Amino acid sequence: MLLLSMKLGYYIDSSIHIPDELMLAIDPHKLPLGYSPQMGSDEVYPLVRVGCFKFPEELVQYMTYNIGDQCPVDDVLIQRLLLKGCEPLPRRRYRPKSPTNYVKPTPFLDSLWATPLDTSIIWDPYTCKRLDYGIDHVLNTKPRGTICIRLDIGGGTATFAARMRERNVTIITSTLNLDGPFNSFIASRGLILIHVSVSQRLPFFENTLDVIPETMLEFTLYDIYRVLRPRGLFWLDHFFCMGSQLNTTYIPMLDCIGFKKLRWNASRKLDCGIHKNEWYLLEKPMK
Numbered sequence: 513m514l515l516l517s518m519k520l521g522y523y524i525d526s527s528i529h530i531p532d533e534l535m536l537a538i539d540p541h542k543l544p545l546g547y548s549p550q551m552g553s554d555e556v557y558p559l560v561r562v563g564c565f566k567f568p569e570e571l572v573q574y575m576t577y578n579i580g581d582q583c584p585v586d587d588v589l590i591q592r593l594l595l596k597g598c599e600p601l602p603r604r605r606y607r608p609k610s611p612t613n614y615v616k617p618t619p620f621l622d623s624l625w626a627t628p629l630d631t632s633i634i635w636d637p638y639t640c641k642r643l644d645y646g647i648d649h650v651l652n653t654k655p656r657g658t659i660c661i662r663l664d665i666g667g668g669t670a671t672f673a674a675r676m677r678e679r680n681v682t683i684i685t686s687t688l689n690l691d692g693p694f695n696s697f698i699a700s701r702g703l704i705l706i707h708v709s710v711s712q713r714l715p716f717f718e719n720t721l722d723v724i725p726e727t728m729l730e731f732t733l734y735d736i737y738r739v740l741r742p743r744g745l746f747w748l749d750h751f752f753c754m755g756s757q758l759n760t761t762y763i764p765m766l767d768c769i770g771f772k773k774l775r776w777n778a779s780r781k782l783d784c785g786i787h788k789n790e791w792y793l794l795e796k797p798m799k
Contacts (some may be wrong), residue, residue: 530568530640537602547563571598585636609634622655653678656746663739665732670698670705677703737769746771 541557547554550551565570570593583606611631618626649700665686673683684704687694698705722780736746766773 514622517640525619531572531576533577533579533604534572534602537575537604555586564593565759567593567596567598570596571602574606574783577606580607582607582609585609587634594732609636612647642720653745669694669696670701670703673698673703674701733765 529786540557543551543554543556570589574586574589574593583604590601593599611634613631615629615631617623617632619630663684663686664670667673667683667685667687670683670685670687676683682704684706685698686706688707689699695705697709740746
């Protein structure tokens with residue numbers, strides 16, 4: 513441990529056991545033909561960022577495995593190390609797990625709009641999987657042709673609006689030019705846009721919209737309720753919150769505003785810790 517600390521230039525807790533694989537990954541390796549004039553050395557040093565060793569416990573966990581065996585599915589650990597600045601990660605001598613009953617991906621160009629099969633993806637670290645609402649699932653909650661006008665807040669390049677337009681639904685996309693000319697891009701696609709932020713009152717009259725997707729802000733929620741038609745849909749997609757906040761803050765807020773829950777799914781989001789990953793489909797009731 514003292515030797516490792518001297519190599520790295522700062523102290524590492526002596527109680528942490530450093531596996532041989534980690535030492536092998538960071539130690540210089542002798543060139544097979546000896547000294548190289550081009551390199552000016554007889555050794556080559558692996559590229560391992562010094563910042564990795566600021567998190568020795570996670571790094572040791574990452575480098576602890578049986579050589580040549582199938583490596584554990586540790587996507588969450590890898591993600592955590594990368595986000596902390598441990599990049600690139602040390603190399604490992606292992607065989608990655610392959611998907612069960614692997615099937616080749618959908619051929620290009622069809623693959624651009626196809627959901628990958630479960631048999632082509634490793635789902636082990638995740639529980640949410642395909643817990644999601646498709647466009648047609650939402651449209652099927654109402655009689656055919658009754659959803660006509662929709663507001664998409666934070667709609668990016670309006671791909672969702674284009675998909676809905678194919679289904680004869682008019683989409684008004686709200687977006688800002690954050691790191692890109694999104695509004696001009698949307699206009700060039702022949703779609704309708706408004707250049708407003710979520711902090712201001714929605715520029716629509718009461719009871720005029722059929723569907724609105726959004727994130728959770730109380731004033732915005734009341735404004736969404738105001739402009740939705742009776743029995744209009746509020747589609748809240750991919751919203752993350754702490755589990756304790758769900759029952760103490762957000763559910764009472766939605767109930768207080770008056771939304772009726774049509775569909776409500778929750779799954780634990782494990783890659784960032786104990787969080788909730790939520791999909792809601794709410795309806796403005798007749799009053």
